[in-house]
Amino acid sequence: MSGDVTLVPHPVGGGRRKVPPSSVAPGEPRTIGYAYVLPALVMYLLFVLAPFIHTIYLSFFSWDGIGPSTFVGLDNYKEIWKSSVFRSAFVHSIVLIIFYAVIPLLLALLLVSIMNRSRIRGLTFYRTALFLPYIVAPTAVAVIWRWLLAPEGPINSILTAIGLGSLTRPWLGDFTFALPSVGLVGTWVMSGLVLVLLLAGVQKIPTSLYEAARIDGAGAWWEFWAVTLPGLRYEIAVVLVLTVTAALRNFDIIYVMTSGGPGTSTVVPSYLVYQQAFIVGELGAAAAIGFVLALMISLINYLIGRIGGTAT
Numbered sequence: 001m002s003g004d005v006t007l008v009p010h011p012v013g014g015g016r017r018k019v020p021p022s023s024v025a026p027g028e029p030r031t032i033g034y035a036y037v038l039p040a041l042v043m044y045l046l047f048v049l050a051p052f053i054h055t056i057y058l059s060f061f062s063w064d065g066i067g068p069s070t071f072v073g074l075d076n077y078k079e080i081w082k083s084s085v086f087r088s089a090f091v092h093s094i095v096l097i098i099f100y101a102v103i104p105l106l107l108a109l110l111l112v113s114i115m116n117r118s119r120i121r122g123l124t125f126y127r128t129a130l131f132l133p134y135i136v137a138p139t140a141v142a143v144i145w146r147w148l149l150a151p152e153g154p155i156n157s158i159l160t161a162i163g164l165g166s167l168t169r170p171w172l173g174d175f176t177f178a179l180p181s182v183g184l185v186g187t188w189v190m191s192g193l194v195l196v197l198l199l200a201g202v203q204k205i206p207t208s209l210y211e212a213a214r215i216d217g218a219g220a221w222w223e224f225w226a227v228t229l230p231g232l233r234y235e236i237a238v239v240l241v242l243t244v245t246a247a248l249r250n251f252d253i254i255y256v257m258t259s260g261g262p263g264t265s266t267v268v269p270s271y272l273v274y275q276q277a278f279i280v281g282e283l284g285a286a287a288a289i290g291f292v293l294a295l296m297i298s299l300i301n302y303l304i305g306r307i308g309g310t311a312t
Contacts, residue, residue: 052294059287065277069284076288086289089267090296092179093248096268099183100190100247101240107187108194108239112202112232113224116210127199130192138189142256145185146172149257172258175265182257182266190246194239201235202228237308241301248297269293 059076063069080086115123133141148155149171156168171181209227218226251270254260260267260275267275269289277286 055287056291058284059291061284063283064281065283072284076284077292080285080289080292085264085267086269086272088264089269089272092266092268093250095179096183096186096247096250097244099180100186100250101243103187104191104194104243105236105239107191108198109224109229109232111195112198113220113228115199116202116228117220117223127192127196131196132192133189134193136189138252139256141185141189142253145188146257149181173262175262178258178262179266182253185253185257186247186250190243194243197235197239198232201232205231234308237304240304240308244300244304245297248293248300269296 058069060071060073061069062072062076120126147153150156151168151170151173155171159165159168169177171177205227209231210223213223213227248268249270250268251274254266254268254271255274258266260271270293273286273290273293275286276282276289
């Protein structure tokens with residue numbers, strides 16, 4: 001047989017037809033496939049990769065965005081690392097990770113375990129209601145919660161009405177409670193997303209595993225530890241990637257609710273990028289902070305992916 005054609009079964013009639021080797025060779029690149037990917041690739045290069053590379057480039061200059069720029073090397077990175085505000089901003093981000101990722105995950109795991117052991121009527125309604133905060137615009141969420149947490153807002157009014165007036169305070173103006181107040185808003189927003197993802201994941205766990213565990217006499221705790229938690233390994237990894245990223249890049253809720261105040265008690269790296277670029281006028285320093293933040297998010301997500309993908 002000639003080496004330039006391959007005989008394959010014809011889909012109709014049982015005959016054979018001649019097909020060029022390139023169309024059947026495994027792993028052979030398809031030109032048409034690149035054509036399909038090209039528009040998205042061009043958009044990615046223009047609006048994601050190119051600005052990111054330009055940001056890295058700007059981080060080595062001192063520039064106010066209007067006049068001439070001056071090359072300063074690594075000075076921007078040295079300055080932000082020496083800044084106590086910058087260091088405390090990353091500490092605030094770690095605190096927000098607890099509210100955005102850890103608390104919603106623990107609550108969702110508890111609810112999933114309860115729902116998995118008992119039938120709850122109207123589950124679709126509850127799931128939709130819990131998911132709604134996640135799809136509301138963050139700016140709208142921030143405006144609503146700023147009103148709720150205002151000194152004369154509904155939360156303080158309710159506390160006063162039930163005889164707990166001693167607990168009232170200007171929540172967003174208190175140096176101690178401002179950051180936790182913002183964090184609780186993040187918990188409220190992210191809990192629905194985490195619950196929906198985990199509920200979807202628990203449905204793929206074979207019921208035979210639960211039946212075997214119950215036959216062996218496993219209680220609710222051991223059933224969760226031995227069946228539910230391992231079965232949700234990949235879903236938990238996805239949840240942590242989404243929620244940790246949301247915590248680290250949080251800007252709109254901070255900007256609307258506190259603008260980094262009182263003082264610098266709620267300043268986070270993303271707000272520092274805005275402050276350095278548009279208030280102080282140091283685009284080089286803002287670019288350096290943004291690049292460090294991007295590296296931090298990428299590293300944490302990589303570690304989460306590795307742990308979630310290799311744990312057994």
